[in-house]
Amino acid sequence: MRIDGLQYANWSERIFREMRAGGVDAVHVTVAYHETFRETVLQLEAWNRRFERHGDLLLRGRTAADIDRARETGRTAIFFGAQNPSPIEDDIGLVEVLHDLGLRFMQLSYNNQSLLATGCYEAEDPGITRMGRAVIAEMNRVGMVVDMSHSADRSTIEAAEISARPIAITHANPSAWHPARRNKSDAVIRAVTERGGMLGFSLYPHHLVGGSDSTLEGFCAMVAGCASAYGVEHLGIGSDLCQDQPDSVVEWMRTGRWTKEVDYGEGSAAAPGFPPMPGWFRDNRDWDRIDEGLTAAGLDPSEVAAVMGGNWHRFFAASFGPAA
């Protein structure tokens, strides 16, 4: 089983066929960066059209059982997530509405301060806000995963503590391996995994030692180290694949409507766009390489299967329904 904990591509039939070629059973796809509720609904409408047009390749994922249905019918299950709480605006009632519409992950902040939590680019992190506590409780109630991939450390640790259900960092790597702003400290990873949460390893070049020249061996050795440190059962892949997107999309991700200036995020004035993916993971067709790399790094077959998708499947099954 292969499950990707995060992708945001410029979706096309070609990409959906690459998912099938790579044996990808399920993908958590981003439907909002800075979109309002209505703008997010337009993204969901676009997905409804894709499900209608490409029903031979895709199905809409609502529960972990939909992954099994996708496997049985040779398709990929698509699960929705938001990288920012902008889709709920200032209205906690939109948590359940968006869950009804299929949203299964929501980041509490994206680089900046939000109404709920602090992002990883802010100078100060005052932790989870009053509304943040209320929204975490509501997400717990309906079955929407708290994702802290782009959040600051204190906010992330507090979210893990406050949430009654395990949370996730769907796409990031340990900063001890590569000290990027978006990678996560040992304390953060422990706070998440010790409470049953998940870490999805990112393949986005800015998150990798060596960037686009990163090696498969280096990446897989890092994963093996994390399996020893945090327990293999808390680990998955969250490739952060942003395939075929124009630079205008990376600009939207980084600056939304919050500034009139240029913000380069993890890039720079010299390299403002998406960096090329590492040669060993061009796109969805290359999942076999990760499988092979993890085996070469010393993981046994059951551990490889857990990291490639088994852990996400278990986590999805425990997370997407109403609280018991």
Add this chain to the structure above:
Amino acid sequence: MRIDGLQYANWSERIFREMRAGGVDAVHVTVAYHETFRETVLQLEAWNRRFERHGDLLLRGRTAADIDRARETGRTAIFFGAQNPSPIEDDIGLVEVLHDLGLRFMQLSYNNQSLLATGCYEAEDPGITRMGRAVIAEMNRVGMVVDMSHSADRSTIEAAEISARPIAITHANPSAWHPARRNKSDAVIRAVTERGGMLGFSLYPHHLVGGSDSTLEGFCAMVAGCASAYGVEHLGIGSDLCQDQPDSVVEWMRTGRWTKEVDYGEGSAAAPGFPPMPGWFRDNRDWDRIDEGLTAAGLDPSEVAAVMGGNWHRFFAASFGPAA
């Protein structure tokens, strides 16, 4: 089994308890008159709170099986509908989005011309529009019932012909019995029922001979006549109960934001508000009276059961899922 084809009350725990006292297993409730998409979502959020607070009395209906679940657990299943296509604005993609959020009925027009069809108060009725044809096809695809209760005759007959699935007039009576503007001609009722559609009899005083002084005997004799004329299997109740609503709500129904003038609709300057309900149907507690009245009018027990809810149950089961 007792199913009401339309209510729009000022919802309260007292009313939900009256539904239980009256043995009402399911109700189609209005969630929009002139509301935009976002405003409709606010109404759905309010219902989500009611389901959370009154889970002992209510459950959210999505399929006919939810009616059976409601009966087994002593609750009332609530199904959503819009009296106007305003919630989809100018965006056909919102049909599937609103179906995902539980909308199971949508009127193509409400008294006035809409983007889709003509309402029963317009002087001219040019029939179903271009967008109307597209939206009917989309409603057919996802499983949302075309409701023509407030539409004009030509538009209604065309909708019945264009729709690939049976349509409904959820709340109106024959104009041959009482020639109110909102009641329906024989040609309209035949167009709907001959194609498998449903007519829900209204208990709103403006739709009744004698208004608030209408008699149970007269109403039930009219129902018995329709059973002979159109077939008992196409008949149900759509009480149009608007309990506990202030006059401001009847104003919203009638004038929305489409005029700055006063429009009295079925009322008049002398009687602008909701008229009192007939004494034999004060509210949901009085469903036994209709049962008794239909029996007294000569319907046999299986016919009474069909009109009281069995027909709506069959129609819901055939209508709310994706097209085969």
